Amino acid sequence: MGSKGKMTDYERRRLENIQRNNEMLAALKVHSKLNDLSAASASASAKRTSGEIKSYKPGSAKKPKIETPLVLRRSLRARGVPPDASTANGLDDDGVIDKQINKSRTMNSNSVPSVSPRKQGPIRMHDSFCGEDGLENKLSELVKGCSENVLLNGNGLISSDSVDVIKGCKSFKIGKKSWGRVEELELKPENIARVVPGRIMSLRFFPTRDMQMVAVGNKFGDIGFWHVNGKDEDGAEIYLYHPHAGPVSGIVIDPFSVSKMYSSCYEGFIRMMSMEKGVFDMVYHSEYCIYSIALSPHDVNSLYFGEGKGGFNKWDVRTGKSSLSCDLHGDRINTIDFNTDTENIMATSSTDGTACIWDLRLMKKEKTTPLKIIKHKRAVHSAYFSPSGKFLATTSYDDKVGLTSGANYESTSMVHHYNQTGRWISTFRGIWGWDDSSIYVGNMKRGVDVISVDEGRLVSTLQSDILSAIPCRFDPHPYNVGVLASATSGGQVYIWTQP
DNA sequence: CGATTGGTTATGATA
């Protein structure tokens, strides 16, 4: 792949150093956290109070089986980087790493995945599992037990099995069905859990009616699964895996085959977790960061993802080949979204300050002109089509939520909304619920703001005493209207429900 | 223009 303005060698090297360090640190951190927690939970289990928040349970019985070094270095030479390139920065970093490797070897590290997620090729789920012995296969069994709930004809068009379901993929949006007022969504103590350690970057419900399961990806490359209605002795059913070596930028699940889950990572990998095969398969590998990923509702055999500084890729999963690679933006692409109503229409949002609407049929390798450009004054963190496809909601660091409408998306209005998430909170993304009526977006004062489309303003804020951090990432349940998952920078997931 | 630095912000662990 060319160097067309995606990232300089220097940036890449620097990022790699940082990534390498953080992988190490993250591994250590997870070790120590796991150890601490297993100690804590051991003592706490005796006097466990009912008010405690559910949390992932690190395995305590699993044998440490670290054979391979945790850090797999990629040769600089192999990538054409001069050998002296890793001077000041690199050497310092390496010094730190080596010390910590020594330290880590003296640690009693239980329940640590035996493979480095940076390794190419498939990773067995068993090897990246971070839970108790004996539970490695439970998640697969659960997911494989879900029925296939959607029929697909030869053209990739969906014929729904229920009047509730309209076309969709990233989630099956429910049509015009009326439902309770959004202000009435409530938070119950049993619908709170700490699913992963650290900051959550991505969150997704499994698109099935058979159970409520969320998958979340964090900054350390962990993916945690929470079976919300599941029960085990502690009341939480959480499965933690470590398939990536860096922040998990996106998760998408094949709606026609829920045992296929794709995840993208800043480290440049896209993996597909196959419950059937029991592996995190490697689908794609890049030397650039992958910042966003999406599945097309009209063709689930193509993955679309944002790579490096503005790069965009369409990847054919079956042939394992790129079917389109081009530059769409001047900076990272934060989200990719498809219009579920109109085939071939796609929206991207970018840190370059714009969101764009594209016609996939008009896209080509060289410069493609978008159908529409929505301009913000700062980075745009999301651009999502409404369930009907009539609106596009954009969320930007310029403290605006944009609402674009019209037959050709010709009119845009802006609603003020404070979006200064700073460095520690994942950026806000205004999402749609189950109809075109409102947009949900995080609030720095620990709430969920609801913007009414009709009124063009903020109409309410969901709040709760038991919401103890800022909800920054959301996913509405694709089938269960009024079930909204929210995630925080502390690894917690809160699920709002209708009374 | 590319590189670099500094400022901002919330959370969970810890003392």
Add this chain to the structure above:
DNA sequence: TATCATCCACCAATCG
């Protein structure tokens, strides 16, 4: 309860 370490977002300012 207060303090500390975090450091993968973004922007403004500065230097070469």
